[in-house]
Amino acid sequence: MPVIETEGLTKIYGNHRGIEEVTIAVEAGEVFGFLGPNGAGKTTTIRTLLDLIHPSSGTARIFGLDSQRESVAIRARLGNLPGDFGYGREASGREAVRLLARLRGIDGSGRAEALAERFRADLDRPLGQLSRGNRQKVGLILATFHEPELLILDEPTGGLDPLMQEEFLALVAEERERGCTVFISSHDLDEVQRVCDRVGIVRAGKLIAVERMADLLGKARRKVTVRVADPSGLEELRGLEGVSELQIDGTQATFRVVGDFDGVVRTLAPHHVLDLEAVHPSLEEVFLGYYREEGE
Numbered sequence: 001m002p003v004i005e006t007e008g009l010t011k012i013y014g015n016h017r018g019i020e021e022v023t024i025a026v027e028a029g030e031v032f033g034f035l036g037p038n039g040a041g042k043t044t045t046i047r048t049l050l051d052l053i054h055p056s057s058g059t060a061r062i063f064g065l066d067s068q069r070e071s072v073a074i075r076a077r078l079g080n081l082p083g084d085f086g087y088g089r090e091a092s093g094r095e096a097v098r099l100l101a102r103l104r105g106i107d108g109s110g111r112a113e114a115l116a117e118r119f120r121a122d123l124d125r126p127l128g129q130l131s132r133g134n135r136q137k138v139g140l141i142l143a144t145f146h147e148p149e150l151l152i153l154d155e156p157t158g159g160l161d162p163l164m165q166e167e168f169l170a171l172v173a174e175e176r177e178r179g180c181t182v183f184i185s186s187h188d189l190d191e192v193q194r195v196c197d198r199v200g201i202v203r204a205g206k207l208i209a210v211e212r213m214a215d216l217l218g219k220a221r222r223k224v225t226v227r228v229a230d231p232s233g234l235e236e237l238r239g240l241e242g243v244s245e246l247q248i249d250g251t252q253a254t255f256r257v258v259g260d261f262d263g264v265v266r267t268l269a270p271h272h273v274l275d276l277e278a279v280h281p282s283l284e285e286v287f288l289g290y291y292r293e294e295g296e
């Protein structure tokens with residue numbers, strides 16, 4: 001049974017589009033990325049799942065329970081990080097932990113202190129006085145301190161510095177290890193690609209694709225820049241399967257690669273590679289890939 005299951009989930013705000021007919025199933029134990037640009041409908045989907053807003057039509061089930069009628073039973077087993085994380089700015093992190101423990105119907109503050117140490121989060125100061133990134137760290141603790149079965153995180157790395165982003169990704173990997181299901185929204189493919197098993201791509205309120213991360217990256221047209229000592233070999237890249245847009249400038253070549261790198265590496269190896277960089281496409285470029293496919 002899926003941990004999250006929506007069927008034709010639709011939310012219309014007055015006469016504004018929120019989300020339309022979103023149908024997804026997130027399986028137990030998977031890390032699911034929910035990707036889309038600003039305004040695509042990520043937060044709306046999450047708020048509907050959490051019963052913070054009611055859908056205009058369609059249904060959402062979590063742990064097989066109806067997200068509206070059985071929201072109390074769901075709450076204790078779930079941890080969430082809202083996108084616009086506030087929780088009353090007067091309260092300290094420690095007070096917020098206590099309040100949430102009560103709302104979730106659990107005793108004690110779980111691993112809140114241990115997580116605070118790990119993320120160097122300040123649980124003493126009022127949340128309103130913390131910087132955005134430091135508030136976000138407390139938000140992550142509030143989402144995870146009770147070791148929930150399901151984590152729903154809306155843009156969790158917003159405001160975190162690179163070191164803390166790494167720490168966060170490590171935490172997600174550990175949560176998955178202990179069997180937790182994780183739903184992460186993001187507008188940045190790079191940020192979630194290492195932790196997600198599958199991704200759903202949402203655009204203008206509609207779910208346009210669900211893919212295994214590995215397949216999505218395999219399809220992605222990575223941009224490669226290579227510098228070699230012996231440029232005579234660079235022309236051999238032309239016509240290689242998966243290689244396109246080849247441009248050679250002296251000892252340097254730039255091109256796009258779809259699929260694996262094996263042919264490229266074999267071709268370049270005898271020519272003394274000085275430098276090699278491969279960049280994954282941005283979410284926008286992945287979208288362009290979809291449009292191209294649809295147009296064909």
Ligand SMILES: Nc1ncnc2c1ncn2[C@@H]1O[C@H](COP(=O)(O)OP(=O)(O)OP(=O)(O)O)[C@@H](O)[C@H]1O
Nearest residue numbers: 013016017018037038039040041042043044045187
């Ligand atoms: N309270 C609201 N009233 C009216 N329209 C809303 C409301 N909340 C969201 N919307 C609209 O719903 C659509 C989806 O917004 P949503 O916040 O879900 O996007 P998002 O994918 O979370 O974007 P972001 O990456 O900026 O957080 C947008 O067109 C937005 O204008």
Ligand SMILES: [Mg+2]
Nearest residue numbers: 042043044083
């Ligand atoms: Mg949002």
